[in-house]
Amino acid sequence: MIRVQRxxxxxxAEIASLCAGDTAAxxxxxxxxxxxxxxxxxxLQAMTLEHYPGMTERQLEALDAEAQRRxxxxxxxxxxxxxxxxxxxxxxxxxxxxxxxxxxxxxxxxLIDCLxxxxxxxxxxxxxxxxxWVDARAADDAAALSWxxxxxxxxx
Amino acid sequence: MIRVQRxxxxxxAEIASLCAGDTAAxxxxxxxxxxxxxxxxxxLQAMTLEHYPGMTERQLEALDAEAQRRxxxxxxxxxxxxxxxxxxxxxxxxxxxxxxxxxxxxxxxxLIDCLxxxxxxxxxxxxxxxxxWVDARAADDAAALSWxxxxxxxxx
Amino acid sequence: MLTILYFASVKEKAGCGExxxxxxxxxxxxxxxxxxxxxxxxxxxxALTDLAAVRVAVNQEYxxxxxxxxxxxEVAFFPPVTGGAP
Amino acid sequence: MLTILYFASVKEKAGCGExxxxxxxxxxxxxxxxxxxxxxxxxxxxALTDLAAVRVAVNQEYxxxxxxxxxxxEVAFFPPVTGGAP
Numbered sequence: 074m075i076r077v078q079r080x081x082x083x084x085x086a087e088i089a090s091l092c093a094g095d096t097a098a099x100x101x102x103x104x105x106x107x108x109x110x111x112x113x114x115x116x117l118q119a120m121t122l123e124h125y126p127g128m129t130e131r132q133l134e135a136l137d138a139e140a141q142r143r144x145x146x147x148x149x150x151x152x153x154x155x156x157x158x159x160x161x162x163x164x165x166x167x168x169x170x171x172x173x174x175x176x177x178x179x180x181x182x183x184l185i186d187c188l189x190x191x192x193x194x195x196x197x198x199x200x201x202x203x204x205x206w207v208d209a210r211a212a213d214d215a216a217a218l219s220w221x222x223x224x225x226x227x228x229x
Numbered sequence: 230m231i232r233v234q235r236x237x238x239x240x241x242a243e244i245a246s247l248c249a250g251d252t253a254a255x256x257x258x259x260x261x262x263x264x265x266x267x268x269x270x271x272x273l274q275a276m277t278l279e280h281y282p283g284m285t286e287r288q289l290e291a292l293d294a295e296a297q298r299r300x301x302x303x304x305x306x307x308x309x310x311x312x313x314x315x316x317x318x319x320x321x322x323x324x325x326x327x328x329x330x331x332x333x334x335x336x337x338x339x340l341i342d343c344l345x346x347x348x349x350x351x352x353x354x355x356x357x358x359x360x361x362w363v364d365a366r367a368a369d370d371a372a373a374l375s376w377x378x379x380x381x382x383x384x385x
Numbered sequence: 386m387l388t389i390l391y392f393a394s395v396k397e398k399a400g401c402g403e404x405x406x407x408x409x410x411x412x413x414x415x416x417x418x419x420x421x422x423x424x425x426x427x428x429x430x431x432a433l434t435d436l437a438a439v440r441v442a443v444n445q446e447y448x449x450x451x452x453x454x455x456x457x458x459e460v461a462f463f464p465p466v467t468g469g470a471p
Numbered sequence: 472m473l474t475i476l477y478f479a480s481v482k483e484k485a486g487c488g489e490x491x492x493x494x495x496x497x498x499x500x501x502x503x504x505x506x507x508x509x510x511x512x513x514x515x516x517x518a519l520t521d522l523a524a525v526r527v528a529v530n531q532e533y534x535x536x537x538x539x540x541x542x543x544x545e546v547a548f549f550p551p552v553t554g555g556a557p
Contacts, residue, residue: 085241096266096316099557103259106470110252123393125461128445153468160252164470173557178338185330185469194468195393206394209465255471262556279479281547284531320556329471341555350554351479362480365551
């Protein structure tokens with residue numbers, strides 16, 4: 074299941090609702106991405122996430138389907154926000170539930186690694202010096218690439 | 230921070246309280262272990278976790294300290310329950326918060342992998358056929374061993 | 386009609402987020418569209434000067450420069466994505 | 472005095488969870504304690520028949536069979552642990 078939304082989300086409620094009534098998922102892995110105050114040296118006042126409505130949902134759905142194809146998963150959830158966010162606010166949530174923890178961990182990491190390099194979101198950081206677009210990280214490309222040959226674990 | 234307790238815990242409240250006021254942790258990784266209904270073929274009615282009071286806390290503290298030594302972590306939390314648990318109930322929670330997601334994922338997986346082979350907990354499963362002690366999984370030993378040489382990622 | 390979308394820093398350079406154009410008959414793929422936009426000049430031409438920093442999607446799927454165009458697609462130009470979390 | 476703890480399936484075989492003993496002078500390490508308990512007979516002897524399935528802790532830290540004992544430790548015998556989650 075995927076959601077792209079402006080408003081924040083309740084991490085506990087999302088996990089609880091995903092797992093409600095489920096007695097097959099022994100392992101649940103969650104990744105929560107948050108806005109950091111000191112991202113690139115300067116104090117961040119806010120971050121604005123622009124996205125490509127329509128393509129974003131398609132990309133997240135495709136990633137979700139790929140994870141379900143690669144691992145035996147009971148449940149998956151991806152929520153990604155857009156708009157203006159303050160330090161400490163949640164940006165993205167990935168939840169994977171599986172019978173065993175290995176699949177839950179691998180799928181969760183796969184989803185966030187690949188999301189970062191394929192989902193059309195762009196961050197602009199606001200500091201005292203003004204607003205500027207964040208450049209893509211080479212490390213993110215490497216992490217996403219590490220999954221291309223069906224690797225079981227993400228990059229270091 | 231570690232806790233060993235009989236009562237259940239509120240996953241969302243634990244994550245929220247750990248992250249409250251923190252603007253340095255960009256990545257939070259959570260692992261939630263739950264009681265499965267069909268563990269080894271037969272339907273599980275309940276599971277009872279026995280532990281070694283005192284040694285359990287020492288082992289979890291030692292693992293927590295080792296994770297903090299290996300990775301740059303903002304926050305860590307391990308909660309492990311004992312006593313009689315029903316299918317769907319939470320058993321264990323591991324939360325790691327770090328500036329970047331790589332450290333959060335690696336440390337979370339390290340903690341749950343090593344906890345499984347070093348923390349003195351023993352599960353007895355109740356089915357229609359009665360109660361029996363669960364044997365240790367060879368896969369768990371392998372996962373824990375994969376961390377011994379300072380490996381960056383857990384076993385497959 | 387072809388819809389062209391620009392996002393983030395590419396949008397800022399282009400000076401607009403969306404435009405609708407009638408594709409010249411000579412343009413048959415993304416590279417041809419880029420060449421035509423560059424020749425047309427203005428913001429979009431500036432935004433597409435350095436293609437190494439630009440990603441392309443056709444009908445909301447990532448596409449290469451040799452992706453064919455018939456003239457009724459949605460083509461998007463944007464920088465490498467930076468979503469997710471640290 | 473030495474405190475001996477038994478847990479889980481080892482406790483069931485031993486027939487008790489805890490006992491306090493005065494260590495014979497001849498016993499100087501964990502292996503010596505195991506030999507003495509086996510010779511003493513009863514539940515604990517049965518529980519310690521197959522050491523491959525038994526883990527040992529001395530003063531709440533994992534210990535090997537050659538770990539020295541002075542006679543005032545807490546020694547625990549238990550099966551390989553199975554906590555955590557699937």
